[in-house]
Amino acid sequence: MLPAVILASLLVALATALPLSRNPHWLIRGLDFPRFQLAVLAALVLLAQWLLLDYSHAWAWGLSAAVLVCLCWQLSWILPYTRLWRKEVRAASSADADRCLSILTANVLTPNRQAHKLVALVEQHQPDILVTLESDQWWEDQLACLELTMPHTIKCPLDNLYGMHVYSRLPLDETYIDFLVEDDVPSMHTRVRLRSGDWVRAHFLHPAPPSPTENPESAERDAELVVVARSIADSDQPLIVTGDLNDVAWSRTTRLFRKISGLLDPRVGRGMFNTFHARYPLLRWPLDHLFHSQHFTVANIRRMPAIGSDHFPLYSRLVFSPLKGRAQNGLESDATDQALADALKDGQAVSRADVPTPGE
Structure with missing residues (x-):
């Protein structure tokens, strides 16, 4: 022993x-x-x-x-x-429907054929926006029924595990599908109009992970996160970034993303909300994320039931509260962080100018 x-x-x-x-x-x-x-x-x-x-x-x-x-x-x-920590994002004091934005983010796993479970979740919880990752043409066909109530869409079906779709009840404007770092890994960028008439800039991401079957290094993933963060840093728009970042909430790279972008993480002080791996309870961590600007407070965030994928969906309900949100502060960057961000983006020959900035 x-x-x-x-x-x-x-x-x-x-x-x-x-x-x-x-x-x-x-x-x-x-x-x-x-x-x-x-x-x-x-x-x-x-x-x-x-x-x-x-x-x-x-x-x-x-x-x-x-x-x-x-x-x-x-x-x-x-x-x-964990709940031992001070909450980074304040709880919403009201839930005015006109100022709410609810998002369901779901990595569906391309070979998964249980689309009815995701459709049932959407019908039950009625999110304003559904973001699917790893969705191919088969998934697009299965989710077509959602367009009756979620007619505003962005579609990029791919067979390489990086297809993406967005379905929205709310109007979208200035929509872009871009391939920031890798030619076969898309990201989506748009503006969402809330029922109150306020516009929210949204970025939907799914960078490739470092792994023996994908990229042997994390350079591509890290560069994508950094350039999106840089494109956000100087904006005063209400902002949302969500998706499967193939990185955990507490990693150095995700913390760097938060420092550079200035976005807040509603999970801080509330829980891990581990979304991967759905089939192995002892091997779970938070890979699916939602970050937002200080314009929002949080009404609800929770992990949804399994849909046959290796990821659980993540449901987030935010409230547009710019006055209340002014007191919220996230992580701050220093010169070392900025230098690291420069090194990461320069290694992939990508810059903040490559990131679409709807509404600016």
Whole structure:
């Protein structure tokens, strides 16, 4: 047992230390994802150490101290996504329907053939906007029934796991489908008119992940997030960014996106809302996101029931409250963050000028 405890201790330390590097390789960046699982593992290893190690030896104290540091480090990343943290976005004090914007974001998984489950969710919860990811022509055909009540659409069916569709009850304007970093990975950009008459700029994203079957490095994903963040940073428009970012809420890249863009995360202080993996309860993390400008407060955010995909849908209901939202503050960038953002975008030869900016 003792060798196993020592080996587990070293593995916890290695898994914690590797993401400190800015190496973009998928194996290293992938260790950003299971921070909660690594925190649980570190706690179990500490318990095993307390039961099995001989603390008359200095090395035993050193080994326990190293694992304790790892546990604290992992917790520092995930605690903001628990109810122990102060909420970043204020709760809506009213739910005036004319000022509400509800969005259902769903990575449907292209080979999934249970479209009726998503249609049923839409009919039950009546979101203003449905965003589907990984939707191909088959999915477009199955969701055509939604256009009776959600007639405003953006469609980009693809067979490469990066198709996207938007269905909206609210009018859309200045709609763009763009391929910012990779020729086969689209993003969508538009303006949404609320029932109150106010316009909201929206960006729908699904960058490719770093993985052995996709991109061996995170450079493409990181560059897309950075240039969209840069395009948003100086805008005073009400703004929404949602989609499957193929990155966890607490990663360095997603935090950089929030710092550069100035957008808020309604999950901070409310929960993780783990949307992936739907089939493996012990291996779940938040891959599907919604960020917004300080113009909004949050009425509701929750993970929806499974639809046969490897992702759960995410439902968010925001209220346009620009006066109340003025007191809300997110993360702030510094010179180091800006330099890192420059390096990420320059590596992919893409700039903020490539990002459509509806309404500006």
